[in-house]
Amino acid sequence: MAKVYYDRDADLAFLNGKTVAVIGYGSQGHAHAQNLRDSGAKVIIALHEGSKSKAKAEADGFEVYTVQEAAKLADLIMFLMPDHMQADIFKNQVLPNMKPEAKLLFAHGFAVHFGQIVPPASHDVFMVAPKGPGHMVRAMYKEGKGVPCLIAIYQDASGKAKEFALAYASAIGGGRAGIIETTFREETETDLFGEQAVLCGGVTELMQQGFKTLVEAGYQPEMAYFECINEMKLIVDMIFEGGMSWMRYSISDTAKYGDMTAGPRVIGEESRKAMKQLLTEIQDGTFARDWILENQTGRPRMKKWAKAAQEAPCEAVGKELRKMMPWMEQKEVPKF
Ligand code: NDP
Ligand code: MG
Ligand code: MG
Numbered sequence: 001m002a003k004v005y006y007d008r009d010a011d012l013a014f015l016n017g018k019t020v021a022v023i024g025y026g027s028q029g030h031a032h033a034q035n036l037r038d039s040g041a042k043v044i045i046a047l048h049e050g051s052k053s054k055a056k057a058e059a060d061g062f063e064v065y066t067v068q069e070a071a072k073l074a075d076l077i078m079f080l081m082p083d084h085m086q087a088d089i090f091k092n093q094v095l096p097n098m099k100p101e102a103k104l105l106f107a108h109g110f111a112v113h114f115g116q117i118v119p120p121a122s123h124d125v126f127m128v129a130p131k132g133p134g135h136m137v138r139a140m141y142k143e144g145k146g147v148p149c150l151i152a153i154y155q156d157a158s159g160k161a162k163e164f165a166l167a168y169a170s171a172i173g174g175g176r177a178g179i180i181e182t183t184f185r186e187e188t189e190t191d192l193f194g195e196q197a198v199l200c201g202g203v204t205e206l207m208q209q210g211f212k213t214l215v216e217a218g219y220q221p222e223m224a225y226f227e228c229i230n231e232m233k234l235i236v237d238m239i240f241e242g243g244m245s246w247m248r249y250s251i252s253d254t255a256k257y258g259d260m261t262a263g264p265r266v267i268g269e270e271s272r273k274a275m276k277q278l279l280t281e282i283q284d285g286t287f288a289r290d291w292i293l294e295n296q297t298g299r300p301r302m303k304k305w306a307k308a309a310q311e312a313p314c315e316a317v318g319k320e321l322r323k324m325m326p327w328m329e330q331k332e333v334p335k336f
Contacts, residue, residue, distance in 0.1 A: 149174025
């Protein structure tokens with residue numbers, strides 16, 4: 001089992017007299033910046049020209065600089081802009097301007113682990129990654145609680161990288177919940193695998209194939225949508241709250257018997273092989289290479305896929321059904 005650190009293991013004094021530049025003021029950025037400030041750290045925000053979030057950062061009382069300016073001022077530089085942009089911003093705006101001993105912080109390991117960012121050896125490089133969305137990181141902090149956090153040390157030039165990582169994690173509230181140490185490799189590879197095989201790729205394809213099977217067999221699409229897509233939330237909520245055992249304790253015995261007999265048939269040998277193959281392609285860099293290339297060429301495959309995915313038959317059915325649910329805010333997704 002992983003070792004867990006708490007506030008008592010962290011010393012916020014490591015942040016005394018230091019300036020933290022948070023690059024980006026989105027989901028994670030606004031939460032880190034405000035929690036750090038409330039914990040006593042000096043925080044500045046770095047954003048690009050014409051940034052949509054600049055007004056929000058200023059309204060929240062922060063000084064907003066360009067990335068170049070902020071890099072000159074900062075002792076700790078936290079990268080909280082989209083992952084695929086980090087390498088370019090590092091190379092062109094941070095690297096030429098940063099102090100010789102500035103610490104480089106990340107909330108996800110992709111750019112560093114896959115060699116998109118190669119930090120000079122004289123800099124501490126570490127990760128502080130809350131295991132929750134930014135609004136939760138901020139809301140929990142305000143309630144005196146926190147969201148569990150990961151830390152990982154990639155480069156320890158000062159000999160104190162871990163102390164700084166623990167101090168930062170504690171300052172954003174992670175030490176109230178628990179801080180787990182990992183590595184850039186483990187965080188990056190498990191994150192990619194989880195979203196591909198299970199959370200995003202796996203789950204949406206499972207739902208859609210279930211929906212399709214019922215509709216092709218002549219059942220009403222509304223029934224198929226409820227049974228194979230909409231009700232996923234009820235099951236996942238129970239797993240989230242008390243594990244699979246709690247979910248199984250709550251469902252009918254008939255559902256449990258079906259769970260037992262059908263699960264391993266749907267996710268059979270072929271799927272298990274595909275999962276191992278996905279992991280291999282994550283580990284050997286094939287996935288990272290493909291994704292970087294896709295970005296460099298203007299995302300042609302993603303654009304085509306996103307349009308088709310938005311037009312999938314289940315999406316229109318779900319939209320109509322949600323109008324029958326007055327407690328739900330009706331979402332409008334921008335068209336591709
Ligand atoms: P968001 O997409 O929510 O925020 C992006 C921010 O970066 C915006 O403020 C955006 O400004 C700004 N930005 C865009 N381009 C630039 C630029 N060229 N220079 C400076 N700033 C720029 O990102 P997230 O908070 O979701 O993700 C940040 C990091 O945190 C990523 O590494 C991600 O993997 C990691 N992470 C995210 C989690 C999450 O729940 N979202 C959880 C854990 C880790 P504008 O408003 O103008 O677009
Ligand atoms: Mg993840
Ligand atoms: Mg991810």
